[in-house]
Amino acid sequence: MDHFIELNDVKKIYRMGREKIIALNNINLHVDRGQFLCLLGTSGSGKSTLLNVMAGLEKPTRGTIKVRQFHIESMSEDQLARFRKKNIGFVFQSYNLMPTLNALENVSLPLIFSGMPVKKREKLAAKLLKAVGLGDRLRHKPQEMSGGQQQRVSIARAFINDPRIIFADEPTGNLDSRTTSEVMDLITGMARSRGQTLILVSHDPEVAAYANTVIHLKDGNVENTIINGEENQ
């Protein structure tokens, strides 16, 4: 059976001079459409590495990653850029907004690269910013907003091109617990209502509780997989 995302024997080794660091040992997993997958694990267990490899930001040392029918691991950088533009939205722990652009411009930036005219894209961006509760902050620059607000802007940006998959690396890592639940409600709500697949990295069990599949990583290996609260192996 074909899965939406499928990883087979994925290995990632970093070379630091003579030393080899095995970030991902031998990963086999699959994700289905509309699923919310959370990658859990201690620091250094390989969560971010796995997410980046799945998103095509990093090439695996070995193994295959299939997203839809595409083999991510063998794509050129240009193909990956086009693939990301169409299929993938990102949310980062450190927001990664453009400091010189205001909220509206930041959110519409992916559409600039798609060549959408300015009126159309800013209308879309304004609509999304209202949806994330920032209707009154359209012209604010990142440094004029709180961490939670900045993360909402980056969430709006991730959703603007209506991607099939949202990747989020510790999106609540810099936020307090109240803001965390607000942001999590927002992401999961938006992804669910659009039928998008959400893959999220966290080391916070509270965040993991939102997910329907939780994968525990340890030293670059999948320790266990919990689907809807039940361990599966």
Place this chain on the structure above:
Amino acid sequence: MNSIDLLQMAVKNLMRRKMRTFLTILGVIIGTGAIILMLSLGIGMTAAMKQSIMEMGSINIITVYSSGGYGGYYSEDMSTSTTSDMQLDDMAVQSFASLPGVEAVTPYLSRYWKIYTKKYAVDAEIVGIDPTAMQKMNFELSDGRLLEATDKLDLVIGSEVKNMFYDIRSNNMHSHDENGVDIDLLQEKLKLTYDMSYGQRNSNSADSDQKPAEPYKVNAVGILQEGNWEQAYSVYIPLEQMQEIIEAEQRWQKQGNDYGSRNNGNNTNEYEQVKVKVADINDVEQVQQSINDMGYQTQSLNDILESSKKSMAVTQAILGGIGAVSLLIAAIGITNTMVMSIYERTREIGIMKVIGASLRDIRRLFLLEAALIGLGGGAIGLGVSYLGSWLINYIFVQQASHMGTEGFSQISLIPWWLALMAVAFTSLIGLIAGYLPAVRATKLSALEALRTV
């Protein structure tokens, strides 16, 4: 990514570091200004030189000398004149006229004779010229008309001749008035004589028992315009009349002793000089070569022009080189600025890549920023150059009028093609200077770029 967004983004990025952008542009301004001004000096000096050569005569007229004969002003290569002695006769004139590209040919048959009125006289070169060819020989009139086929004892007088008249009674041809004498040559009754002792009371009787020659009544029909120094000191007369008068002179000289025979041209059908007018300036060299091949010595202002052009080219190359060095430094400035900018914006480049910017978008953005610096600096530099050029010319004209060498109004000249090329060139330099940094930006790994602070 469409072009308007790209341009907007590039301008916005440049405006973020106003001081640095300004300083980089300033470098380009100085470089552009230096190269344009240097080249404009070269161009202006070439134009001035060309103008002054044009004033020496006509560029498209070739002077032919019989080989070994009258070497004109440029007979330095004596070696060629030893062997064949080509006759410059009517046959030769015919053969020159039949060369392709030749518009007109006329012999120049000249003697140093005297023209006088009641009170004044002048010793001048009288030139016999084919009146039908005269129309085509680049003579410019200030008054009257040129010679015509029906003219007999009619003269066209060079612009400077009038100032060479002297008072007969003063008996000193060097004492003539600064401003010339007050005569209207076109109205005055003129006489022409080959008897150079005319009016010199003492010498006449002492030298010989020769009786004074009968003068010719001549009539001035035209005065030439100033500005052509080759023509300015001569008096022109129809060739046939000239030949008759020379024959008369020879008969007159035989009556007396041989003392007076100064001219070695015995045959009036053998000319010292023949002038060949070429229709197109570009054919001058080729026609001149053909005549040389026939065994004649030739000389044309084209020779001087070509050799001066060669020496000017060296000057221009040096001047241009100085400008080019400053532009090179400006280009390095652009590269430096773009490299710095990429260091600062590494993280932003990472963000753009992650959210879908293609390598092409990134490359175009940085190339455009660099090109804009080049274009902006080039455009402002051009404006500054026009100002500088104006200033140089202003100072030059003032200095020139102090030194009494007026005539040229400018030594710095910016032709439109130089202006256009300068701006296009600086934009291109911007592109080239920005290329390495732009490629570097595309090569950044998105993830690593995101990790930088």
